[in-house]
Structures are given as C-alpha cells and as structure tokens.
Amino acid sequence: MAELLTFNKKNRERIQAVENTFGHTRKSLLSPDRILVGEGRLLKLCRRGPKPKVFFLFNDILVYGSIMVPGRWNNKKxxxxxxxxxxxxxxxxxxxxxxxxxxxPRKSFYVAAASADEKQAWMEHIEQYKALLQQHKGRTDRNARRSYAATLIPDMASAICMRCSDRFTVANRRHHCRMCGYIVCGSCSKDRALLLNISSSPVRVCRHCVVYLQGQDDRETRYKKQRRVKRKNWKKSSVEDTTTQPEYESSSEEEEDRGYQVPSKWFTGVQQENHSEYCHLKSERMMPPLRVL
Structure with a gap:
C-alpha cells in the first residue's frame, strides 16, 4: 500500500512537470487514472521537412509538442x-x-527515433497500453472501424503538381489535398469538402478526390432511395401481422462489442502490477540522426 501511494505521488509530480513545460493550457493533463509511461524526443516529418518534437506517452493519451527550450519550455501541445x-x-x-x-483519424504523420531500439520501445509501449485501454473499454481493433487521415507529403518531395504536373513557382504555390495528402496547385484544389474525421468545416481537396466523393454521394443517395422503397413495401406487408419484427435490429457488431467487455478490475490490476515500469525513453537526445540528401 505504501509503495502504491509513493508511486501515485511520483506519477502526479511527473505529470505536473509535463503540464508545466506547456505553460497554461485549457485542459489539464492530470487525471485520477492517468499514468505517465514514458517520454522522449522524436523527429516528426512535417510539411517543410523533419523537425524535433517532444513526445509523452500516457496510458490513455499520446501528447506531443514543439521544443522551445529543451526540458523547460514546450509549445503547441x-x-x-x-x-x-x-x-x-x-x-x-x-x-x-x-x-x-x-x-x-484527424492527422497522420511519420516519426523517427535515434536508434532501432528506441523505435521498437516506442512502438511496443504504444501497442501495449492501447490494448489495455481497449480491453478496459470493452472493445478491440476487430470491431473498431475508423477513417484515418491521409499522410501529407512533404513540400520538398515534389517540384510539380501531382495532378496536372505544373511546376511550382512563387505565384503557383504548393497546397495539400486533405483527403489523399498529395501536393497540388491552387487550380487543382479549388474545391472544399467536409471530412468530419479531420475538421468540422470544409477542407481543401483536389479535383480527383472531388470526383470520388461525388461518386460516393451518388451511391449513398441511390442506397437511401432503395431503403425507403423496401421500408414502404415492408410496412404494407406487415399491417395485419401482430408479430412483426422491429424495424431496426441490433447488428452483429453490437453483439460483438458486448462479448468483448472486460471488467475494469483487470485493467486496474495490470496498472498496479506495472506501476514501477515508467520508462524514460532517452529524452536527453536532441534529435535522431538526419541524413542529408
């Protein structure tokens, strides 16, 4: 009991220290069941090239931000x-x-570690605590259907538009399609579309993706019409039937969800058994090695 209290105190101090590096933020990182698993500096591939970022892995969230003063001040949490x-x-x-x-779902990106061992440690810890979290919530990857955001191709990867092949200049600037991640010119990305997994407002998409989305809308419209016709016919045929099945039945996916529910006691027990496994993933390194083209 004393060992657990000591761990909880140290864990809270670590989380508060992480909070302090980001200054005053709207939402606090402190949470009753939250544990800081590890921290480190990774190279994140951004639109304008690789940049060092600070990463913090908790048992329920992944936090990263820009390094302003190493170890003291971070930004853009x-x-x-x-x-x-x-x-x-x-x-x-x-x-x-x-x-x-x-x-x-909102953003996808490449990161790099200073060594193969660090890379393996990060990937294993992320997968381990993600699995524990999903089991605690009663679901697994098998019944989780998500649309992940496309990875934006870095600006330096192409000097021409990936749709019309026009060369980029001071006047003809680079843009990114938020659906496919391609580098495109302004002429090829005049349209906007609502991608709910990325933003609540319309975002830039290229002309190729617009055609695909329009085709999807047409198929969805036809599908809805077919459903309305079937529902209308079904209601007519079941007017005199007193033992009619409900209009909407529970899906097999919902039944699977109930089957995968795991008591939260198991997740709490695992946390207590592993409370000494905090790993500091070599955050003293400023950045992983970067090869110059």
Missing amino acids: QTIPLDEVEVEDMQDETTMSNQWLIRT
Missing part, C-alpha cells in the same frame, strides 16, 4: 486519444532512419 492511434513500421529512407507511421 497536441493530444491524441491512445485508442485512436495506429502504428505501422516503416523502412529507413534517405531522409529519416528508424521511422514508423502514426495514424489517427
């Missing part, structure tokens, strides 16, 4: 629910080594 994160191993490239892909 980004918080991602851990059960929405999907990691994918990637091969080394000329721009970054020891890299992997982090997918989320």
Whole structure:
C-alpha cells in the first residue's frame, strides 16, 4: 500500500512537470487514472521537412509538442486519444532512419527515433497500453472501424503538381489535398469538402478526390432511395401481422462489442502490477540522426 501511494505521488509530480513545460493550457493533463509511461524526443516529418518534437506517452493519451527550450519550455501541445492511434513500421529512407507511421483519424504523420531500439520501445509501449485501454473499454481493433487521415507529403518531395504536373513557382504555390495528402496547385484544389474525421468545416481537396466523393454521394443517395422503397413495401406487408419484427435490429457488431467487455478490475490490476515500469525513453537526445540528401 505504501509503495502504491509513493508511486501515485511520483506519477502526479511527473505529470505536473509535463503540464508545466506547456505553460497554461485549457485542459489539464492530470487525471485520477492517468499514468505517465514514458517520454522522449522524436523527429516528426512535417510539411517543410523533419523537425524535433517532444513526445509523452500516457496510458490513455499520446501528447506531443514543439521544443522551445529543451526540458523547460514546450509549445503547441497536441493530444491524441491512445485508442485512436495506429502504428505501422516503416523502412529507413534517405531522409529519416528508424521511422514508423502514426495514424489517427484527424492527422497522420511519420516519426523517427535515434536508434532501432528506441523505435521498437516506442512502438511496443504504444501497442501495449492501447490494448489495455481497449480491453478496459470493452472493445478491440476487430470491431473498431475508423477513417484515418491521409499522410501529407512533404513540400520538398515534389517540384510539380501531382495532378496536372505544373511546376511550382512563387505565384503557383504548393497546397495539400486533405483527403489523399498529395501536393497540388491552387487550380487543382479549388474545391472544399467536409471530412468530419479531420475538421468540422470544409477542407481543401483536389479535383480527383472531388470526383470520388461525388461518386460516393451518388451511391449513398441511390442506397437511401432503395431503403425507403423496401421500408414502404415492408410496412404494407406487415399491417395485419401482430408479430412483426422491429424495424431496426441490433447488428452483429453490437453483439460483438458486448462479448468483448472486460471488467475494469483487470485493467486496474495490470496498472498496479506495472506501476514501477515508467520508462524514460532517452529524452536527453536532441534529435535522431538526419541524413542529408
């Protein structure tokens, strides 16, 4: 009991220290069941090239931000629910080594560690605590259907529009399609579309994706019409039937959800057993090695 109280105190101090590096933010990182699992500095591939970022892994969220003063001041805090994160191993490239892909519904991006061991540690810890969190909530990846955001291709990857092949100039600027992630010119990305997993307001999409979305809308419209006709016919045929089935039945996915419910006691027990496994993932390193083209 004394050991657990000591851990809870130290864990709270660690989380408060992370909170202090970001200054005053709207939402506090402190939460009764939240545990800081590890922290470190990774290279994040941004639109304008790789940049060092500070990452903090908790048992329920992943937090990262820009490094202003190493170890003291961070900026632009980004918080991602851990059960929405999907990691994918990637091969080394000329721009970054020891890299992997982090997918989320709102944003997807590449990150790189200083070594292969650090990369493996990050990926394993993310997968481990994501699995524990999903079991605690009573669901698994098998019944989680999500639309992940496309990874934006860095500006330096292309000097021409990936749709019309026009060369970029001072007047003809680079833009990104938020649906496919391609680098496109203004002429090829005049349209906007509502992608709810990315934003609540319309975002820039290229002309190729507009055609695809229009086709999807047409198929959805036809499907809704067919459903209305079937429902109308079904109501007519069941007027005199007193043992009619309900109009909407529970799906197999909902039944699967109930089958995967796991008592929260198991998740709490795992936390208590692993309360000494906080790992500081070599955050003293400023950034992973970057290969120059």
